[in-house]
Amino acid sequence: xxxxxxxxxxxxxxxxxxxxxxxxxxxxxxxxxxxxxxxxxxxxxxxxxxxxxxxxxxxxxxxxxxxxxxxxxxxxxxxxxxxxxxxxxxxxxxxxxxxxxxxxxxxxxxxxxxxxxxxxxxxxxxxxxxxxxxxxxxxxxxxxxxxxxxxxxxxxxxxxxxxxxxxxxxxxxxxxxxxxxxxxxxxxxxxxxxxxxxxxxxxxxxxxxxxxxxxxxxxxxxxxxxxxxxxxxxxxxxxxxxxxxxxxxxxxxxxxxxxxxxxxxxxxxxxxxxxxxxxxxxxxxxxxxxxxxxxxxxxxxxxxxxx
Amino acid sequence: xxxxxxxxxxxxxxxxxxxxxxxxxxxxxxxxxxxxxxxxxxxxxxxxxxxxxxxxxxxxxxxxxxxxxxxxxxxxxxxxxxxxxxxxxxxxxxxxxxxxxxxxxxxxxxxxxxxxxxxxxxxxxxxxxxxxxxxxxxxxxxxxxxxxxxxxxxxxxxxxxxxxxxxxxxxxxxxxxxxxxxxxxxxxxxxxxxxxxxxxxxxxxxxxxxxxxxxxxxxxxxxxxxxxxxxxxxxxxxxxxxxxxxxxxxxxxxxxxxxxxxxxxxxxxxxxxxxxxxxxxxxxxxxxxxxxxxxxxxxxxxxxxxxxxxxxxxxxxxxxxxxxxxxxxxxxxxxxxxxxxxxxxxxxxxxxxxxxxxxxxxxxxxxxxxxxxxxxxxxxxxxxxxxxxxxxxxxxxxxxxxxxxxxxxxxxxxxxxxxxxxxxxxxxxxxxxxxxxxxxxxxxxxxxxxxxxxxxxxxxxxxxxxxxxxxxxxxxxxxxxxxxxxxxxxxxxxxxxxxxxxxxxxxxxxxxx
Numbered sequence: 001x002x003x004x005x006x007x008x009x010x011x012x013x014x015x016x017x018x019x020x021x022x023x024x025x026x027x028x029x030x031x032x033x034x035x036x037x038x039x040x041x042x043x044x045x046x047x048x049x050x051x052x053x054x055x056x057x058x059x060x061x062x063x064x065x066x067x068x069x070x071x072x073x074x075x076x077x078x079x080x081x082x083x084x085x086x087x088x089x090x091x092x093x094x095x096x097x098x099x100x101x102x103x104x105x106x107x108x109x110x111x112x113x114x115x116x117x118x119x120x121x122x123x124x125x126x127x128x129x130x131x132x133x134x135x136x137x138x139x140x141x142x143x144x145x146x147x148x149x150x151x152x153x154x155x156x157x158x159x160x161x162x163x164x165x166x167x168x169x170x171x172x173x174x175x176x177x178x179x180x181x182x183x184x185x186x187x188x189x190x191x192x193x194x195x196x197x198x199x200x201x202x203x204x205x206x207x208x209x210x211x212x213x214x215x216x217x218x219x220x221x222x223x224x225x226x227x228x229x230x231x232x233x234x235x236x237x238x239x240x241x242x243x244x245x246x247x248x249x250x251x252x253x254x255x256x257x258x259x260x261x262x263x264x265x266x267x268x269x270x271x272x273x274x275x276x277x278x279x280x281x282x283x284x285x286x287x288x289x290x291x292x293x294x295x296x297x298x299x300x301x302x303x304x305x306x307x
Numbered sequence: 308x309x310x311x312x313x314x315x316x317x318x319x320x321x322x323x324x325x326x327x328x329x330x331x332x333x334x335x336x337x338x339x340x341x342x343x344x345x346x347x348x349x350x351x352x353x354x355x356x357x358x359x360x361x362x363x364x365x366x367x368x369x370x371x372x373x374x375x376x377x378x379x380x381x382x383x384x385x386x387x388x389x390x391x392x393x394x395x396x397x398x399x400x401x402x403x404x405x406x407x408x409x410x411x412x413x414x415x416x417x418x419x420x421x422x423x424x425x426x427x428x429x430x431x432x433x434x435x436x437x438x439x440x441x442x443x444x445x446x447x448x449x450x451x452x453x454x455x456x457x458x459x460x461x462x463x464x465x466x467x468x469x470x471x472x473x474x475x476x477x478x479x480x481x482x483x484x485x486x487x488x489x490x491x492x493x494x495x496x497x498x499x500x501x502x503x504x505x506x507x508x509x510x511x512x513x514x515x516x517x518x519x520x521x522x523x524x525x526x527x528x529x530x531x532x533x534x535x536x537x538x539x540x541x542x543x544x545x546x547x548x549x550x551x552x553x554x555x556x557x558x559x560x561x562x563x564x565x566x567x568x569x570x571x572x573x574x575x576x577x578x579x580x581x582x583x584x585x586x587x588x589x590x591x592x593x594x595x596x597x598x599x600x601x602x603x604x605x606x607x608x609x610x611x612x613x614x615x616x617x618x619x620x621x622x623x624x625x626x627x628x629x630x631x632x633x634x635x636x637x638x639x640x641x642x643x644x645x646x647x648x649x650x651x652x653x654x655x656x657x658x659x660x661x662x663x664x665x666x667x668x669x670x671x672x673x674x675x676x677x678x679x680x681x682x683x684x685x686x687x688x689x690x691x692x693x694x695x696x697x698x699x700x701x702x703x704x705x706x707x708x709x710x711x712x713x714x715x716x717x718x719x720x721x722x723x724x725x726x727x728x729x730x731x732x733x734x735x736x737x738x739x740x741x742x743x744x745x746x747x748x749x750x751x752x753x754x755x756x757x758x759x760x761x762x763x764x765x766x767x768x769x770x771x772x773x774x775x776x777x778x779x780x781x782x783x784x785x786x787x788x789x790x791x792x793x794x795x796x797x798x799x800x801x802x803x804x805x806x807x808x809x810x811x812x813x814x815x816x817x818x819x820x
Contacts, residue, residue: 165415165422168404172412175401181363182399183413183463184384293403 003264010259017140019258021147022213024251026051026205028150030229031236031243032157033201037083039161039238040194041174041297042090045101047202048226049108050082054203056112059210059217060119062129071211072146072204079203080196082108087195091188094301105226113219126216144212146204151244153201158240170194174295177302187302202226231281234289249284253277311339314502315360315391315471319369322355329355331526332369337471342493342503344517344534346510346546348742352526353506354396357473360504361393362386373471392464396475396506398456402449407431409448410463434465438495453600454485461492472496474505478512482600483770483803490516508546509771510539522546547743556754556776562591564627565642565731565762566612571621573607573786581607583786584621589731589762594753595791596777597766599806604786605766606648609735612764613645614638626730639668644729646720646737648766650713654720657709661701662690664708665723697722698748714745721752732756735766750776770802784808792816 010016030047037044044050058075062068082104089100120127132144161167169190172180177187205225210217228250236242257273264273315337322330330352337343345353358364360371365381372378373389386393400409411427428444435442440458448456457477464472478486493503493516507513513520514534521531522545530545566589573582582604589595597605610616611623614635623630625641633641647653655664666675666686675686690704699718701711711719717737724732734753738746753776757763767773773780779791782805789805790813797816804812 163421165412165419166417168408168412168422169417171404172401172408175403176399179399179401179409180412182361182383182393182395184387185413296401296403 006260006263007256010256014139016255016259018142019255020248020251021140021143022251023254024247025143025147025150025212026208026225027229027232027247027250028154028244029205029208030202030226031232031247032150032153032240033079033198033205034229034233035236035238035240035243036157036161036170036198036201037195038233038298039174039295040170040191040198041177041295041300041302042087042191042195043097043101043299044083044086044104044195044198044202045098045230046082046086046104046108046199047101047229048222048224049105049112050079050199050202051108051206051209051222051226052112053082053108054079054206055210055221056116056206056217057203058207059129060116062211063127068132068211072149072207075203075207075211076200079206080200082203083196083199084192086199087192090301091191091195094303097299097301109219109222112217116217116219126218128215129211131210131215132212146208146212149204150208153204154240154244157201161240166190171295174297177297177300181302191302202229205229228281231285234292235281235285237288237292238295246284250277250281253280311341313337314339314374316372317356317360317369318372320356320359320366320371321368322352322359322364322366328526330359330366333523333526333528334369335521335528335531337502337504339500339502340497341519342497342505342517344513344520345504345506345523346508346513346520346542347523348508348546351523351546353523354475356523357393357475357504357506360386361391361473387467387469390468390470391473392467392469392471393473394457394460394464394475394477396477396479398460400448400456400459403447405445405447406442406451406459407444409459410444410466414467431462431466434462438465438492438499440492453480454482454488457481457485457489458492465496470501472501472503474503476506476508478507478509480601480768482806483799484807486512487515510542513542514539524548556594556757556778559592559758559778561593561778562760564588564590565625566764567624567627568611569622569624571611571618571623573611573616574619580619580786581616582611582618585786585788587781587788587791589764591730591760591762592757593779594757594763594765594777596773596780597764597783597788598770598773598780598802599768599783601768603783604788605735605768605783607786608783609645609648609733609766612638612643612731612733613647614643636668642730644724644732644761646717646724646732646734648735648739650716650720655708655716657707659708660705661694661699661708661711661719662687662704664719665690665693665704668723693719693722693726696726697752714741714748717741717745717749721749725752725756728759729756729761732761732763733766734763736768737765738767738769738772746772770799774799782806784810789813790817 030051034044034047054075057078058071061074062071086100086104089095090097132146134142134144161171169180169185173187173190180187206222209221232243232246232250235246254277257276261270261273313336317333317335319332319334320330321332333356347353355364359366362381362383362385370377373391378389379385407428410431415422431444440462442458442462448459477489481489497503517534519531520534520542522529522542524546568585568587571582571585572580575581597608599605607616611618614633614637617632651657670676670681675682687704694701694704697718699722700715738749753763765773765777777794779793780797781791782789782802784806789810796819801812801816
């Protein structure tokens with residue numbers, strides 16, 4: 001009973017929801033990015049590396065004297081470039097999307113640290129920047145501008161996918177590329193475009209970590225968030241609105257376990273709490289994803305005129 | 308009287324796939340308001356030619372003119388812009404999107420900030436009314452019947468203001484009634500000034516719908532005729548290159564039952580069952596044909612008789628012996644020979660050698676293994692015998708199976724299943740995708756097995772095949788089977804109605820029979 005009372009107390013506190021939205025932000029952005037790639041039929045396992053690149057590039061730009069929003073833009077551009085690499089390998093060359101994605105992740109994480117060390121060979125304690133500050137709003141609304149940007153992007157991606165010709169083209173290419181081709185669309189161009197745009201969103205997720213949540217760059221800072229986004233896309237059935245829901249739910253579990261650690265940490269080993277969000281997300285995935293309908297052409301390279 | 312203007316001119320089209328010449332300098336013209344039938348066997352190059360016309364493939368030689376303008380090669384977009392629309396044999400529709408989305412995609416500039424769905428829907432409904440093509444714009448394509456999908460495909464082309472419509476084997480998946488309604492639509496289209504090319508290998512369709520017929524054989528255009536000035540015999544000979552005689556089964560007295568299904572139901576896990584209270588008896592020296600549009604329980608029936616799935620209720624008996632939940636190996640041992648629906652997916656392993664595929668059902672037989680080791684010499688010798696007996700054209704028992712043509716793969720399967728005198732032959736779509744020569748070979752072998760005392764369960768979407776071979780016909784609809792109707796007592800029209808679910812006509816057929 002005492003535990004339920006504790007959880008209830010946590011759930012009604014404004015500080016808890018402030019934390020939830022903050023924790024959710026990179027998941028929202030990363031999931032949107034992955035969703036965009038997969039809707040066009042391209043699995044992007046490069047997400048973890050692209051997030052790391054975004055985190056490093058955004059931070060580095062600001063550290064070198066750029067303002068924060070320029071840092072955000074630099075991160076997005078870097079992410080787009082990484083996306084272009086993944087798209088080139090998987091779309092016109094038609095390589096295995098798994099293998100290319102893992103390659104992009106390995107490249108992205110190592111390259112980020114390499115560049116960081118090249119610029120700052122001596123730094124032992126990570127140097128810091130002045131990050132985004134929360135807006136002066138009451139309660140859980142006191143978030144940094146990047147969280148609001150993420151929420152706006154949910155609506156933007158949903159609108160683009162369901163209300164614009166280009167969104168329809170993306171969905172068609174992910175469902176049946178041969179049909180898209182027969183309607184005069186270039187499957188290659190649409191897929192590359194979607195992967196580049198999606199990867200830019202992933203890089204924003206990384207940039208949030210260094211420009212908003214923390215103020216420095218560490219080697220391991222993305223710490224598996226990209227992989228969680230891949231699961232969240234399935235949980236969301238490839239829908240932006242549900243992606244927001246999934247990211248917030250996961251963040252809520254995470255925020256809850258952090259607070260429970262403080263309350264019950266003496267009784268139970270803290271690793272148990274660390275596991276909780278992942279266990280719960282696997283459970284949620286089992287319940288939801290069994291009925292999920294994948295984009296039909298996901299992971300299938302399209303080659304024109306083949307028989 | 309001057310002839311109507313030429314809308315399309317193909318000159319000297321040649322296309323090679325590696326060593327295979329799919330099209331060899333083909334020249335054709337199409338006039339406004341004309342229906343041209345492109346007739347030929349499978350592999351004659353009909354679809355390749357149309358794919359070149361629509362820009363899916365690029366011709367190695369030759370050129371295309373549409374409405375007097377040269378058509379840039381290899382671009383469906385250019386073909387669409389020139390007013391050419393294509394309805395593919397395998398529909399190019401996305402199941403998870405609505406009909407309207409499927410039709411409208413790619414018709415607006417991609418950079419418009421908002422799709423004008425209201426205008427698109429109005430235009431679609433207007434077209435649908437004008438040409439009598441009933442359609443539900445907001446339904447998901449995945450929920451549509453095959454006939455509805457085809458209408459959506461035709462509307463897709465009309466939506467793009469197509470003036471030339473290409474239809475690739477449009478009736479392959481339709482009931483006879485749906486085909487008749489398709490031909491009505493074609494007449495409305497040509498009355499409106501469109502020109503239509505339709506690809507077919509069925510003679511009766513050519514006479515039902517076309518003005519002109521072009522016959523392809525082995526990649527070459529062998530003749531062009533006015534449909535009114537030719538006849539079936541001439542076309543058949545042009546198509547095959549020699550005179551063909553249809554199979555003529557001699558009547559036989561059926562023997563004791565080899566397969567008996569009583570009240571067999573197989574649940575699907577969601578919605579209506581795959582098989583719903585099926586009663587069926589197949590006797591020795593009898594071919595029972597299962598007619599029906601695909602997806603009405605035929606696949607489940609084949610899997611049941613193969614031992615891949617088991618009845619949830621009801622019983623199945625082989626040669627009078629009830630079988631419980633026998634696995635495929637057990638069914639083979641009990642004398643069931645299977646010709647699977649998809650020879651590539653379920654029949655053969657393409658990457659393995661011919662001899663390996665031939666002993667795939669019997670490798671545990673002492674003739675082919677000792678102490679768990681394959682007796683390769685014995686297996687090869689056996690393979691040589693089967694290759695010889697079933698006229699499989701291949702370099703030898705060690706050839707990789709995927710290098711064989713479709714017809715030879717099917718002969719291989721026939722050899723594997725028929726070589727040891729089965730009691731029951733389950734033939735699912737035994738001639739799908741085969742050319743006329745191979746079809747006639749397969750039919751001959753099935754009739755021989757029948758004469759030798761086997762019962763044959765023939766599942767086919769090709770009504771002509773069932774009418775040519777079956778002693779009794781039953782129609783599958785929504786997982787149920789009609790009683791077996793004796794051949795000759797049921798008309799094509801009646802079969803079509805039964806295939807579409809109009810079972811209220813059953814009493815009159817049964818009474819008459």
